[in-house]
Amino acid sequence: MAGERMNALTLNRRGGRARNSPDAGGAAPEAESRRERVQVLLARIIAGLALLVIWQVCAVTFAPSYIARPIGILAQIPSVVGSEQFLSATGSTLLAVIEGLAIAIVLGTAAGLVMGRLRDIDRALRLYVDSFYAMPIVALVPLLTVWFGYSPTARLVVVVMEAVLPVAFSVAEGGRTLATEFTDVARAYRAPWWRVWLGIALPASMPYLLSGVDLAIGRALVGAVVAEFIASLNGLGYFILFNVRSFHEDAAMVALIVLVVFALVLRGLVTLTVRRALPWYRAR
């Protein structure tokens, strides 16, 4: 249930963004849309700087000296980014997240299509998949470290479990709501079942798949970081934990920024994919 609601929201949000984006209108002249874009960019920069200033002032005025502040973080960036420990942690976490997302997309799409197209299977399994989705998967991490050892495998399993559910839920929703106008055409022209699944249900579910991936990215990062916390695995999560415990908050903050930027880049890729690969969806 929760999954459905979230999917609808993200789909709406994307639809809304597409409609409001300057290059989708067509009616607005080129120059005006560019000016608007510059205005948005300026507003963002000003707001960001204002937040940093407030943080800096508050930290200096009220907080003990070991609390991280923007200027300290900025000063730390070159030495942290250059350190081998940081680079290895970054590579380890990001690769695990990408690998986990890739596995989750394949498994989730397959599971979603099965649930979306085969009503009996959906009815039998729905309750359990719902429960699995509602469960905080981080609570499973201690168990998983026993089953898979304090290893990158355990982290990968956590990432996949976190990411696979929103993907499967979204694709299932897409499969369930597949318009009968499409299935009628397929039947009238005598398409076999596998062509209906791969040639019609799958492409029709692509917008749902991508909105599921959008949700999965955040969950995958949570899974990776928590697994590193608990299993003390090399990665950005453990890098943060280690540095905070040794009072190097500035260094921890740099790692945090990398995680945020990575999440934004991945979600940007999803938006870009929708624009480039699904022009028909954006135009609807």
Added chain:
Amino acid sequence: MTDPAGSTAGPAGAPLIRVDRLTKTYGPRTVLSDVTFDVGPSEIVSIVGPSGCGKTTLLRCIAGLTAPNGGTVSISGRTVTEPPEGVGVVFQHFGLFPWKTVFGNVAFGLTVLGMERREAARRVHELIAMVGLDGFENSYPYQLSGGMQQRAGLARALAIDPTVLVMDEPFASLDAQTRDLLQLEMLRILEHRPAATIFVTHSIDEAVLMGDRIVILAGRPSHVADIVDVGIPHPRGREAVDSERFRVVRDYLWSVVMKDQAVPGTTRDRGDSESADRHHERTGE
């Protein structure tokens, strides 16, 4: 069969499609009752009736998309239980796949048939040209107007070289001008490559212009109120609608439709049984 002006045109050759005492119910509601008619191998039969009278249901039964509760549909002597081979379907909503280009959509039926790629491409290009979509092969449906989308829908149906063509109000969602244009183009195409064609419409004028014969559905549940020979010679052009014959047939259709509308006025149940009785008298069953 009724002929409003005494012409003798009948179905050309032995019937290819035979609809025999077809009945369809949805739950307690009977939509189609005892519908019987047939269609010759190169004949165009219009099916006309008010919205909600079960025209689309009838068409879906013929295309094998919906199973009837009673009676049968047979095509070339074989009873239809699933969508049969060689039947091209044109939908009111076009039914184009939005993620496929015009080329991909038109090729759909041929791809399913497993036709060799180059041969299929040649055929698709030919049909795209025939329906006037030259240069739009790589466009997506959302980039086309409604009329152009339905042209692609037509090309897809014709691509499989159908012996039977079923069209469900194909021009109903188009603007009047586009509709007029496509009606005449459709007639021209069917003169070049004939098929047993079922053309469902709620427009009486369109039924007369397109059809060699017209099946009038009326009443609740719908039954065949009459089958009318149009008797306007082919090739038909725009001038067909100005002919005396067109006017006579159209007026006759209106009179049948109005008469049937008037019957269930007093009580619904009586109206239903009455119209059913009249049908039995007329068909002699």
